Amino acid sequence: MGSSCYSPSPSSSHLLVTDFFSRGFKSSKLPFLQKRRFDRSQRASKICGYYGLRTPPYKLDALEPYMSLKTLEMHWGGHHRNYVEVLNKQLEKNDILYGFTMDELVKVTYNNGNPLPEFNNAAQVWNHDFFWESMQPGGGDMPKLGVLQQIEKDFGSFTNFREKFVEAALTLFGSGWVWLVLKKEERRLAVIKTSNGICPLVWDDIPIISLDMWEHAYYLDYKNDKGKYVNVFMNHLVSWNAAMARMARAEAFVNLGEPKIPIA
């Protein structure tokens, strides 16, 4: 199977293993020391990072008032960082898993439905990287051009898509994520929900947009008012620019046009 790695659009430039290694290149230990730029915690980490904590492509207070600085500090600086650190600690003990890109690591540790202990952390690192990049200051509004066209084709209208997305978010049981993905086989967009840390990469879908529905994502700002959080996300946070970039990349893997069958 050809490379089905799908990296989210690169944001700020800092050390990260992702686009560096291709499949099959398994090196021996390659610790990457990473500089922490927004290290607000007092803890000094002695871990040699194999994967770095990617910073969101905007300042932590840039999403105010829709997502507070406090939430970003807690969510990114606490939860997301924790996943990275725990993952690195797990990888210290496990040679076989070195040298993968984050996408590959997620798929490999998913182990076809029998996930390895590293899966949850790897997936959650990937999920959160993707999530920060699915938002932007001054986001919301409508998608344009190709993304809008494809949404209208697959959902009937943008309004219908939005309804489906919000409904999925509000009917999720427990912790999880809502996604707009491009399904490879069916060659169409779909809204899906995943539980806990599951990531649609494991089903070979191509994620376009995601929304974190774990309580820690919204509790500090919205308490139990999930509906408000989801609507604010759709109206003010979601980055259709990121979606466009991801769709453009996705079209390298999925032929969305009608097949050109030559007439004899």
Place this chain on the structure above:
Amino acid sequence: MALRSVSRKSLSLGQAVGHVRGLQSFSLPELPYDYGALEPVISGEIMKLHHQKHHQTYITNYNKALEQLDQALAKADSSSIVQLQSAIKFNGGGHINHSIFWKNLAPIRGGGGEPPKASLGWAIDTQFGSLEALIQRVNAEGAALQGSGWVWLALDKELKKLSVQTTANQDPLVTKGSALVPLFGIDVWEHAYYLQYKNVKADYLKNIWKVINWKYVSEVYEKENP
């Protein structure tokens, strides 16, 4: 197909609030203490939200699902009957679990945190080594739980054995074993502690023991284990 023996009463305004067409509807149980009574272990803000918003929402949606189930049963609509099961399990489970949870807790000055004695204390010492060992075990399971769920001290009423169990989301303890009786449960959904402890779940788990109502837990144990 057997007809339901429940008679349908239309527009019977004289009926008690809890009965519509013979269908039970559930309501929010009162807390046996004030919202602020569990401070500083669990803040009044959390208790209020947890009780008035989260628990109430489970009950509202549970009632709604049961109402829809009633209609589906009347129409013998198997597809809907089956489809409603996940909503019933989730919301009904949420109601069951939280109802137990409020009783599991007691203010520090109301006996919260006082270690169990008598038969339960003895059973814990025998089966876990000590109360501290049980606490370690519960905290470890709680910390390791991914996502949302509950940690339970369970009694297998057939084998007469205690065990520590976890359930995901709002699954009630019986989903882990039909003979399992919940002695106490600790809610490890983020809403149970986030506003106060943020992401330090371990601190929440460490502190909650100060307000565990062992007296109630012992009562439950002794009832199942006379």
